[in-house]
Amino acid sequence: MSAERGTRRSWLRILALVALALVAVLAIFALWARAPTIAAIERPDPASFDRSEVVRGAALARIGNCASCHSVAGGRVYAGGTPIETPFGTIFGSNITPDPETGIGAWSYEAFARSMREGVGRDGSHLYPAFPYDRLRHTSDADLRALYAFLMTRDAVRAEPPANALIPPLGWRPVLAGWKLLALPRTGPQAPQPQLGALWERGRYLGEGLAHCASCHSPRGLLQQEVREQAYAGGWSDGWYAPPLDASSPAVREWTAERLYAYLRTGLSTAHAAAAGPMGPVTHNLARAPERDVRALATYYAWTMREARAARSEPVLPDRGAVAARAHPAGAALFRGACAACHEPGAPMMVAGRPDLRLGSPLHQDNPRDTVQIILQGLEPPVEPNGPYMPAYADTLTDTQIAAVTAYMRARWGSGPEWGDLEKAVADARAESGE
Structure with missing residues (x-):
């Protein structure tokens, strides 16, 4: 019994020493990690x-x-x-x-x-x-x-x-x-490229810095650091997918500097789509920013996407309504009841110049997140009161119904293979957006 008691005491001493060593290491690390305090001042007049x-x-x-x-x-x-x-x-x-x-x-x-x-x-x-x-x-x-x-x-x-x-x-x-x-990247400022012009340089300075567009539009690593080697290859922001702003952009029509300027300034591009999710506040702010700075951002990001679908800037977009309805009858019925009054060709919203669903990136992305979030959360006019609006359906449609109408829309107007496991995608979107 005394031998067992001695062994137990030895283990307790070892554990106590390990705990003390760990506390000492943490204390040393905390002292090393803390930066100096900068003295407080009186609030400036x-x-x-x-x-x-x-x-x-x-x-x-x-x-x-x-x-x-x-x-x-x-x-x-x-x-x-x-x-x-x-x-x-x-x-x-x-x-x-x-x-x-x-x-x-x-x-x-x-x-x-x-x-x-x-x-x-x-x-x-x-x-x-x-x-x-x-x-x-x-x-x-x-x-x-x-x-x-x-x-x-x-x-x-x-x-x-x-x-x-x-x-x-x-x-x-x-x-x-x-x-x-x-x-944290240790790189210095980027070298100037005067051959691309002053507006491009200004756009790069703002976009890569203060506007921090890559923070949302780039993938993240294990430590949630921005993966700089894949800058602008697409990322996630507040439960939404921020699409690529590089050669892999899913945009159906080419993002020219003029189109991008109109979108950033108004939250709407009739050649593309309306600003949704986190992009709504961005366009709200840019509508009130200096025109030259917004043109600079548009110039720079049109350049980063210059190779994306450049040869297909004005593609012929089919409407596969009959095929999609046969494949997804429940989704087609829901679309007729909830969406057709605004989104069918010839509907008043379409006549008023709102973007065609075929032109928006969400239905052409490799994941359904943005399509689902727009249905769940709707759209509020980001810039002007009479801007693009869509009611939210989070409280009126079930996950099964949203999955059905999403599948129908992808089959009718989207590109690429059908999205899989849409009910889970809807549930995930609800969870991330707190719906």
């Missing part, structure tokens, strides 16, 4: 900022779509609280109004610039990469100062966002220092 700089900062905030992640429906703009769903849990957008206690009112410009470029808060804590500092890090000092001036002249709103809900140990911010070592 709004009148101390040059008016022209504030106006330019407002335009840059629209290009960056800042309000979408830092405002919640029914709340004050930039006061935070927007839930951002990730595979690791929910992160809530922070308050970036100049409130000294719950916002960034005590932040100096140096603290603000560090957060934008290094993903570190004023207090030295690491910021979650839902905030796209991996894309913002090459923003110029002049533009960061303009953004700072704009935010510091907003109304200060006292609002504490909900606590992040992440799987352990990801709620422990020093872990993010390890993520940065493994996943």
Whole structure:
């Protein structure tokens, strides 16, 4: 018995030593990972900022779509609280109004610039990469100062966002220092390409930086880092599929710079589709951004998609209505009852210049997510009150019914093989969008 007791004590000592060693390692790692605190300041007097700089900062905030992640429906703009769903849990957008206690009112410009470029808060804590500092890090000092001036002249709103809900140990911010070592790109600014023109250069600077388009339109790796080698090959955002913006774009008609400009400016392209899901707020903001900057973005992204279907810019698109109805009779019946009044050829909406369903990318993608989400959530006019609208059917159609009408639409107007297991796809879409 005494030998057994001695063995047990030896194991307990070993476990205690291992636990102490682990605590020591974690403490050392936490000390190493923490960045220095930058001293708090008194909130700057709004009148101390040059008016022209504030106006330019407002335009840059629209290009960056800042309000979408830092405002919640029914709340004050930039006061935070927007839930951002990730595979690791929910992160809530922070308050970036100049409130000294719950916002960034005590932040100096140096603290603000560090957060934008290094993903570190004023207090030295690491910021979650839902905030796209991996894309913002090459923003110029002049533009960061303009953004700072704009935010510091907003109304200060006292609002504490909900606590992040992440799987352990990801709620422990020093872990993010390890993520940065493994996943944060170390590349410098891209070399100029003057032969492509000043508008292209401006579009690349904004698109690859402040607008952070690749953050949604690129695939993510195991650590949810952007896969830079597959930039613009398509990705996922808020339960929607962000289609490719490269040679693999599923667009039926070529995205010219003019077509893309109209889409980004109005949320609508009669040669393509209407802005849906996360693109709605993007076009809402770009409609109010400087025209030259939006033209620059359109120029750059038309260039990234220059090889996509270039030879088929005006294809003949068949309407396989009879074949689709025979293959999917339930879906055809649902379409006649719920959709035909707007989407059949000759319907008032079509006559008014709304996009033909055959032209939208969703029915030509290799997955049904966007088609399903549009049926579930509908469309709200992203820019103008009389813009594209569609009611949501999440509460009126079952998963089986949405799967049936989706299959019918793909067979009638889409391209590629039929989508499989559509009921599961509908259930997954509901789960990710909280429907």
